[in-house]
Amino acid sequence: DSGVTQTPKHLITATGQRVTLRCSPRSGDLSVYWYQQSLDQGLQFLIQYYNGEERAKGNILERFSAQQFPDLHSELNLSSLELGDSALYFCASSQGLGTHEQYFGPGTRLTVT
Amino acid sequence: GESVGLHLPTLSVQEGDNSIINCAYSNSASDYFIWYKQESGKGPQFIIDIRSNMDKRQGQRVTVLLNKTVKHLSLQIAATQPGDSAVYFCAEIPLSGGYQKVTFGTGTKLQVIP
Numbered sequence: 001d002s003g004v005t006q007t008p009k010h011l012i013t014a015t016g017q018r019v020t021l022r023c024s025p026r027s028g029d030l031s032v033y034w035y036q037q038s039l040d041q042g043l044q045f046l047i048q049y050y051n052g053e054e055r056a057k058g059n060i061l062e063r064f065s066a067q068q069f070p071d072l073h074s075e076l077n078l079s080s081l082e083l084g085d086s087a088l089y090f091c092a093s094s095q096g097l098g099t100h101e102q103y104f105g106p107g108t109r110l111t112v113t
Numbered sequence: 114g115e116s117v118g119l120h121l122p123t124l125s126v127q128e129g130d131n132s133i134i135n136c137a138y139s140n141s142a143s144d145y146f147i148w149y150k151q152e153s154g155k156g157p158q159f160i161i162d163i164r165s166n167m168d169k170r171q172g173q174r175v176t177v178l179l180n181k182t183v184k185h186l187s188l189q190i191a192a193t194q195p196g197d198s199a200v201y202f203c204a205e206i207p208l209s210g211g212y213q214k215v216t217f218g219t220g221t222k223l224q225v226i227p
Contacts (some may be wrong), residue, residue: 002156002158004156004163042202042217042218042219042220043157043202043204044217045193045212045213045215046192048212048213056211056213057210057213058212058213058214058215085124088124089158090157092156094198098161099205100145100147101159101161101162102159104155105156106154106155106156107155107156111123
């Protein structure tokens with residue numbers, strides 16, 4: 001158990017819909033990262049937050065957005081969903097800003113039908 | 114574009130033997146390299162990282178070797194155990210652009226034969 005929690009575990013929704021994925025980092029970790037893992041593209045970094053502020057942006061679509069709240073939990077919002085958004089979405093946390101040792105949550109499996 | 118790739122998609126190793134998992138990278142300006150382990154149904158797990166100014170770094174039963182001349186990264190696992198069965202993939206972080214430019218390899222599946 002990494003100490004990072006993600007909800008829900010599974011999510012099935014239709015194209016065009018909007019969903020929110022939630023992540024609680026390990027106790028004491030200030031950085032939260034979001035990743036997408038699909039069969040055809042492997043793991044892709046989406047976005048990083050540190051202590052409530054966006055710090056790094058990867059291959060995140062404009063239809064996706066994220067935020068980190070004062071209690072340090074984070075949410076990833078996916079809107080206007082397409083079939084190609086079906087993937088595993090992982091959240092990870094780390095203690096500091098430039099810490100590469102990240103702890104990953106169990107992931108949310110999103111299926112768009 | 115720049116990419117990180119793996120030579121072998123599947124590696125079968127006898128329990129107790131050493132395993133070597135390879136990764137080729139194309140961006141000579143990469144600053145950090147990380148190895149992850151991902152067991153079935155779980156999130157990736159950080160194993161070890163190495164900075165570009167190092168050639169070798171050792172952890173518990175694992176060693177990462179970096180050969181910048183041929184842009185090659187390897188992960189050596191000593192005395193491989195059944196619990197080591199997983200997909201292993203590397204990641205590289207470029208000096209310019211930082212973590213937002215991180216790229217991940219596709220992964221090698223390690224199967225440990227009891």
